[in-house]
Amino acid sequence: MAFLSSFKNTVFLWVLIMSGCGNTEKQPKNSIDANIGGNQEVKIKPIVVAANSTEDYIGLLKRKKVGVVANITSVIFKEDGHTHLVDSLLSRKIDIKKVFAPEHGFRGQADAGEKVKDGLDTKTGLPLISLYGKNRKPSKELLQDIDIILFDIQDVGVRFYTYIATLQLVMEACAENDIPIVVLDRPNPNGHYVDGPTMETAHTGFLGMTTIPLVYGMTIGEYAQMINEEGWLTDKVKANLTVIPLKNYSHDSQYSLPIRPSPNLPNDTAINLYPSLGLFEGTNINAGRGSEFQFQRYGASFLDSTQYDFKYRPTPNFGSKSPKENGKICYGMDLSETPRMNEVSMKWIIDAYENSTDKSKFFITDGFTKHAGTTKLQEQIQAGQSEAQIKASWQEDLEKFKAIRKKHLLYE
Template identity: 75%
Template sequence: MAFLSNPKNTVFLWVLFLLACGNRPKNDSAQMETTDVASIKTETKEVIVAANRTAEYIPLLTGKKVGVVANQTSVIFHGDNHTHLIDSLSSLQIDLKKVFAPEHGFRGKADAGEKVKDDVDTKTGLPIISLHGKDRKPSPEHLRDLDVVLFDIQDVGVRFYTYIATLQLVMEACAENNIPLIVLDRPNPNAHYVDGPTMETKHTGFLGMTEIPLVYGMTIGEYAQMINEEGWLKDAVTVDLTVIPLKNWTYGTEYSLPIRPSPNLPNDTSINLYPSLGLFEGTNVNAGRGTEYQFQRYGASFLDSTEYNFSYVPKPNFGSKHPKEIGKKCFGKDLSQTPKMSEASLRWIMDAYENTVNKTKFFITDGFTKHAGTTKLQKQIEAGLTEKEIKETWQADLEKFKTIRKKYLRYQ
């Protein structure tokens, strides 16, 4: 399905209330805020996220029963402030029926992997259906009273970041129940490159549902179109999909996320390092959880202390109630000053493995395979291959993916 481009004449009244504006807000709060929507000014030179392009999607929701897949990042920007999409749609008397929430919950506060229960939004009274609890895919019962589903979640472009798995399962559920899906596109802060091992079919799961590289270089809207048109949904079903595009953004555009997309990605550096340090999730090494420098450092009590002049002690904190190596002195490296990268680097995980006193304690094999998407990477590291040698084994799959990806790129 093509990107929407021509709004209908009936939208002019809505434009008076919500005009698209640029996004560079500094507010990192995950709390909902309210702002006078009539005060929005258009900043044509700044990135305009699809949520701000209300004239393009409000007519598609008017008079319909709507479900929304959303979290704390689902906002409409007003200069340095923002309102939550749910609040804005409610104020415009869109008939919202329920909210579906991904990993970390509607407010984005739950730990990684933590099961989240269904809830009720105290502000709007809407039921919140968790897609990271007993269900990960909306059921026919969840969709029975809906005419359309709206999806708006900020992604970071890394395969094992589970928001794209939620997207795929929502697409599948909508297709099976003949419910149209509208995706509001947002920038991908890691869209400037494609890299990493490609997921193998036998290892697919919630940390990677399709055979794509670790870093895939696409917006969530582009990726939705790829899933749909490449027949990657279960039984090759397709959903009636509309993607509302971004404005004033390309793959090389510098874009700083104003709201942390999940508890342990607090800033640009953590998001940029996440493809590399996220592989530590499949090991016993701490990658900064339990500190204020999540995915900006790594360390463990079992690394050779004589090799490092940096150490820290993980403690329970926001988004990490039980971090690895909790209360232990971890020896490792501080990467918080690392310049922006355009690759998924293996040098840090290889460094940690090399300096592990007892190497049998390093990998959590099943977890590492799910994150890497293959059993090969662990074996290659254990065999002592160089980073260059390992990366050479990725290239054929990367080129194959790039050929497919090229068909869906919209922001040249």
């Protein structure tokens, strides 16, 4: 991914990589110098995540029994690295009673779809309550000793990425139990566009709880405001919601995530391609899991080998204990050099379907419908519709959503 050059580290130094996961992605590039007319130097102020604006929210937590919804991305950045939000709050004598962990867990080690277990955090001794197991919504009993909930998780702006479903269910539980919730905002690396099929009410679930497009172009704070104000919580309840905003952010900002938000999104390219290649999750095609290029390639043993120059063999690794096509030679495409995208692409999934030697193996219909949000997309691909025809069918719903979205934006 190409980014502007001449980055300085005087304000926002390079952030350490997630410990123990072999992450080698680029670091955040948020302080940019630009020469205008060859003489004048203008510095774009660095993006400041809400967690770093401690004084804007710590007053809401003092003398309260606090529950924190967090994972490995919930950090406060410092010149010499980062500190986890929970550790920082404990050092400030905030009374944290428990931590609620989403998909992939509090320390980010679980595979996609793997249940997260309750337990104790080995570093702090705090109780860890899973929101990705038998309970995805905090119960009344779990909230009995909580006065306020603090939510801080890095999102990537794709509907089937489950952190926004966790947010919605936590907000709903807070509303039902009269507990305030504070959301610390973070940049959306796919916040620069809106695209993709819109979730249909008949197919809502944990991979899409509301009728929004695949890519919705909002930060997690903006999204929280939208579902609250639009009455999208069950029975139209409203949470007592406070969003702590970002500083120096716009939807056109290019933000390189300093910590991988989940095990199989290792870098900027994977995150940018995820809206398009994530649809392969509802097929039998491997989308790079079991390699070091997750969501930067696709392939399968049953794709026509004569149509591809690229091949690879998935094997179990960090983040994928049992990848699709495990141990098989997969024929497909390497997309690791793809420039930054501003839309959802259908060309790769169409290509894979057209070159499948056994189309009966291609779709996992229930899974594909949950990811696409509609049965129509599978039908369109099977009918041989072009990318242009498929994308044209999205436009009316996208325009309706953009009108709703506009009311809840916090940033330009």
